[in-house]
Amino acid sequence: MRMPLSWLAEVTDLPPGARGADVAAGLVSVGLEEEDLHGGDLTGPLVVGRVLDFTPEPQKNGKTIRWCTVDVGQNGQMLTEGKHQEIVCGAHNFEVGDLVVVVLPGAVLPGNFAIAARKTYGHVSNGMICAEDEIGLGHDHEGIIVLERLLGAEKAATLQPGDDAIALLGLAEETVETNVTPDRGYCFSVRGLAREYWHSQGSPAGGYRDPADVATPQANDSGHPIRLDDDTPLDGNVGCDRFVARVVRGIDPTRPSPAWMQKRLTQMGMRPISLAVDVTNYVMLAVGQPLHAYDLAKLDGPIVVRRARAGEALTTLDDVERTLSPEDLLITDSGERPLAIAGVMGGSSSEVDDSTTDVLIEAAHFDPTTVARSSRRHRLVTEASKRFERGVDPQVTAAAAQLAVDLLVEHGGGTADPGVTDVDHTTQRTAYLLDVTEPSRIVGVDYPRERVLSILRDLGCAVAESGEGTDDAHVLVTPPSWRPDLVDAPDYAEEVARIDGYNNIPSITPTPSEGRGLTHGQKARRIVADALAGAGFTEVLSYPFVAAELADQLGFAPDDDRRQAVRVANPLSEERPLLRTMVLSSLVDVLRRNLARGHKDVAISEIGLVFRPGGPLGKAPIPSVASRPDDATLEQLYAAVPDQPRRAAVVASGQIEQAGWWGPGRAADWSDMVAAVQSVAAALAVPVVVANDPDHAPWHPGRCARITLADGTLVGHAGELHPKALAALDLPPRTVAAEFDVDVLTAASEEPVQAREFSSFPPALTDVALLVRSEVAAGEVEAALRRGAGESLESIVLFDVYEGERVEAGHRSLAYRLTFRALDRTLTTDEVNDFRDAAVAAAARATGAVQR
The missing domain is CATH 3.30.56.10 (Phenylalanyl-tRNA Synthetase; Chain B, domain 1)
Structure with missing residues (x-):
């Protein structure tokens, strides 16, 4: 503004x-x-010039410039001995004979841009033909200023080449x-x-003169008939609650707007158009009330304000035919012919033109939400819509209409009709019981009671110190009609602080208290993230919203509790209304997006919350903010919130090890996912057990590992995703993934870890091959060996799995390397053999293993 x-x-x-x-x-x-x-920062010469002729000259860069000859009056004699100015111009929106604004050598434009004669495009250009933004008149740089269009043909006809454009356009005034x-x-x-x-400036007495403080006549029955007929209010708000109509007859359509008005409109960044239009724009800029002028001769009956009907269309003043929505509020002729989109733009059918003599002035108050939605729906942002959607004073409509009538009568020679229409359905603002100590409490500055009341009255608020609920600390405050944003105590506190001066609020640096460091859970989450990054996974964040059909795509069984997802009441997208029950369900979208962008080898991870209601949720109450909710209310609130465990997921597709001169690459497989979970568990010093899980969607039944703690608590699953799930999700074959419970690992890692004492004695290695049934998990065999081997066992590694010749059908051979080491001595062969035999015996008892 x-x-x-x-x-x-x-x-x-x-x-x-x-x-x-x-x-x-x-x-x-x-x-x-x-x-x-x-x-204020522009110095001349800046003059009116007339284009005498020009020659288009195409350039090598594809641009065509115009080599112009411009008459700049007496100014040319000082520069080129009386010859007309020759100027290079890159714009093409002018013709021979047009009046333009020319800045001559010696002038200084805004931004301290000095103008001098200079050689460009093979010519010496004596100045520049100006665009709006170059002289600080506006922001338009699409073409140069043509004064006939800016000021109107009649005003331009009074100008001569060489006239001072600084005074003409008001550029000397700031x-x-x-x-x-x-x-x-x-x-x-x-x-x-x-x-x-x-x-x-301190709100000095008598220092403000309200331009809307004008006498307005009372409404009567002889004005132009108006009917407000909004049958379908938007969000409960009536589209129009006040409509003032005034008529001025006998306007001379040949009269231009006064020069002072044109100058002010130009200074405000608007183009003068015609007297009736300029008056409405001037009044809008003065008091903030958008007005609209209708050609009375083009109206057939009463004006009816209503919502649009299906299939209706309106050609607006920009000559665009717009299909209307039932949410659009319309100004109509007799309720049938649309005249305007209320608060946005008028229609061409009732436009004021060069033959208009009788004008109907509309000053109305429209619902901000209605106007904002219509403006965005039609991609039509106007000076009127910018004001209405932010809130216009509903009590200024009559004054604005009166100001417009007075200007049309004075400068257009018209006569105001005695009829005044004012359909007023506005409601008075309710008083708010304000604790005058609230601004001090909220802001932290001591504002005396009288200072608070003085500021509120200067703002235009009505302050009553007597009435229901008032006492020494409480007053009734009614905000002014132009401040719809003043609602409660924080709003008034902000106003008190603002008017008293933000600079009066001291800047006090708080003294930090002694910190307690990160919690165990925070440390554990950082360890998990670091371990996954160290394993080669890129951490990402995805939105936790998923589609309803995702459960079917992942192959969840009908009774799978992961199908019980929470539905968002106001989702960001109707296509994804559910909250995820697995991190993997949103992580696969990130994988698919990266693959679609050409990244063929992707390994990503995410740590985040999932939402597991576990059954129907209760309805959350809305507690009062006056005090802390009681225990019963808190219990209801908690019952309405689903469990939100923290999970981590990883997914990979393509090469996990890149090919190069060092050798062939390797595609990611199920073992990489198991290793990722094991590396996280190892970083937290939590031992885990890996076993096969033949039935857990969305993983492949033969390539899915179930990962648990030593006591059987489920940690997660890892392996290759099911081919049907991959096809449904449009992911490459053999894509692998894992998901595990971070909370479980965090809880398991709370016990302090005792570091193993280092032994300087040599290790003793022994291998053992065990024949077990194929369905026996290698992890179970390893756990049994570990239990039986005793405290001297340092490590155990599965180094070979064999099925085939000389191995009984339905069985397989598992070969382990056991490393033993004592703290106080070198182990003997007999001791190592005893440890090995004890381990094998334990495995035989637990899994039926037979040593080969």
């Missing part, structure tokens, strides 16, 4: 000699963000531009910005 200092000075008092930077600093002090400063946040919609007007600047 822009604000020329001259306009600001009409609404509030400026200190003597105040510059744009001073005003911007004042606005920043009350929480507004400075966007830019325009004007204009402050601010960035208006969504909660400060009232600042989209000079009225609002001036009030904020007044606050920044």
Whole structure:
């Protein structure tokens, strides 16, 4: 939002000699963000020029420039001895005879950009034909300024080459531009910005003059008929709760807008168009109320405000035919012909044109949500929609309409109809019982009671110190109509802190208390992540939302509890409304995306929460914020929250070991997944047992390992995914994965680990081959050997598995290497043999193993 200092000075008092930077600093002090400063930093000569002719010249870079001859009046005599100026221009939006803005050598443009005659594209260019952004008039750089389009043909006809363009466009006067946040919609007007600047100066008495403080006539029955007929309010909010209509007849369509109005519109970054349109834009900029002018002769009956019907369309003022949605709020003629999308843009069928003499002025208050959704639905952001969707003062409509009527009568020669229509369904804001000590408590600064009340009254709030609930510490505060964002104590506390001055809030660096370090669970999670990264997996994060059909794709049995997923009430995507019950179920999406991007060898991991309701969840109550919920309420809240264990998953596809000059590569297989889990368990010093699991989706029944603690507690599963699951998920064959419970490993690692004393004596190695049934897991055999071998066993490794000739059908041979070492002596052969025999005997008892 822009604000020329001259306009600001009409609404509030400026200190003597105040510059744009001073005003911007004042606005920043009350929480507004400075966007830019325009004007004041441009020195001439900047003049009006007329294009006499030009020659298009294509360039080697594919660009076509125009070698122009421009009449700049007497200025040309000083530069080129009376000859017209020759200027290179890259724009193509002008023709011979157009009036343009020319900056001549010796001028300095915004940004301290000095202009001089220079050689370019094979010519000496004596100046530059300017675009809006080059002289700080706007942000447009699509083409150069053509004054006939900017000021209108009638105004341009009064100009002569050589006229001072700085004075013409108001560029010598400084204009402050601010960035208006969504909660400060009232600042989209000079009225609002001036009030904020007044606050920044201490809110001096009499220092603010409300431009909307005008006398307005009472509504009567002779005005243009209006009917508000919103049968389907959006989110419970009526689309239009106030509509003011005024009529001005007999306007002279040939009269232009006054020069001062055109100048101000230009300074505000808007183009003057015609008197009726310029008046509505000027009033909108002044008081923040968007207006719309209709050609009364093009209306056939009463104006009806209603929602759009299915199949309706409207050609808007930008000549685009738009298909309307039933959520769009329309302004219609007699309830049938659409005239405008309320709060967004009018239609071409009732547009004010060069023949319009009778004008109907609309000043209405529309629901912010309705306008915002229509604006986004039609990709149509207008000056009106930007204001309505942030909230417009519903009490300024009549004043805005009156201001527009007065300007049309004064400058258009029209006559205002005595009829005044004001359909007002607005409701009064309710008073809030405010504890005046709340700002001090929230902000941490001692604000005296009288200071708080004074700031609230300066803001426009009605403060009642007597009434129900009031006492020395409580008052009833009714916010002003232009501040819909003031609702509760934190809002008022923020306003008190803002107006009193953010710089008055001391910056106190808190003294940190002595820390207690990471918890065991935090340390364990970091160890898990480090171990997986060390094993070659890249850690990723995925959204925990999954599709309903994923359970079928993974091959879960009908009674599998992993099918019991929590459904999100307002999912980010309707295609993924469920919360995951396995980390793997969302991790496979990341794998598929990477494969689709051309990464053929992928190994990724994720540590995250899963959601396991284990049955129907209770409904969560909404407790009061006044006090801590009681035990019964807390129990209901916990009952409504599913269990959320922490899991880790890994998945790999392609080569786990790359091929190169050192030899062939190796594809990832089920053993890599088992090794990944074992490496994590080893990093946490937790022994695990690996056994075959023939029936656990989504893994292959013959290549799935069940991993448990020594006491049988399930840790997780690892192996190759089932071919049917891979086909359903569109993943490559032989993709492998693992998922394990981090919480289980964390709990198992809480017991302190006793480091094994190092022995300097030599180890004794012995091998043993055992014949076991094929269904006996190698892990069970290893565990039995370990139990029977005694304390001198240092390590045990399975180094060979054999099935085939000279091995009984249904059996296999497992060969283990056992390493023994004593702490205090070198073991003898007899001792090692005894240890080995005891281990074999234990394996025979536990698994039926027979030594070969």
